[in-house]
Amino acid sequence: MAIEILKLLVRSADSWIFEGSLSGLSDREWMALRYLARANKFSRTPSALANFLGTTRSAASQIAAALQSKGLVARKPFAEDKRSIALCLTEEGEKFLKRDPMNALRDRLVALDVTDQFRLRDTLRSVLDGLDVGKRRHHADICTECMFLIERGEGKDRHFRCQLFRKSIAQKDTTQLCAYFEGRSERGQLQAGV
Ligand code: SF4
Structure with missing residues (x-):
């Protein structure tokens, strides 16, 4: 398999x-x-x-x-x-x-059932994150998965801040790619030498 x-x-x-x-x-x-x-x-x-x-x-x-x-x-x-x-x-x-030549593949993924999309995403993330930890390397990813993101407040008072850059981040920008991303679980694994 x-x-x-x-x-x-x-x-x-x-x-x-x-x-x-x-x-x-x-x-x-x-x-x-x-x-x-x-x-x-x-x-x-x-x-x-x-x-x-x-x-x-x-x-x-x-x-x-x-x-x-x-x-x-x-x-x-x-x-x-x-x-x-x-x-x-x-x-x-x-x-x-x-x-973009990748659009054809993206469209096939979009056509999948939402549950299958989540399952596929989570499985691939878990497999690839393990590889990144093994190679001790970082990859670009989004703020919402990053250990440096702080989220405060609720509703219209909800706001986000990056602890690394010590700057506020607009909610719409939290789904953009960041080259300085550090995953919450990766940090623990790196420090533990896994
Ligand atoms: S380091 Fe990058 S990904 Fe992490 S919270 Fe800051 S801006 Fe977002």
Whole structure:
């Protein structure tokens, strides 16, 4: 059974790992565009992109430059520190995501029963989190799963704060990707040396 599941996972990777280009972008460029579309305000820097792609900062800068030359990404001063650069999708970049080769797989997942979607998500999360702990590496994920998120209040007084950056986070931004994410359970496992 495990081998069969592995084969299916490898087959699903055809949606985002491919030779050459699709709609003019390589698989790495698609990965970067997808990440920048979902990254939160702390995670749109060239170094966060390099971290996400698992590459050097100079390779990530080349990918960002390629996206910029196609008018899909723009470099802007970081709102909270003008010396830093934020990589932001342009309007063209947002529209271009409609051509994402991963959309076909996403649409198949959306068509699943909601209970099956939750089950699949939780199972994959649990398997992959175990691998990340084993390799002692972090991955980008959303605030709502992060140990640094503090949630206070209820109803219209409900608000969120990041303990790491010591800044407030709007509720709509808590589902964006963060390169500094640290899972609640991972931290305990890392400290315990599991
Ligand atoms: S709470 Fe975690 S995921 Fe959210 S911004 Fe802070 S470090 Fe990133």
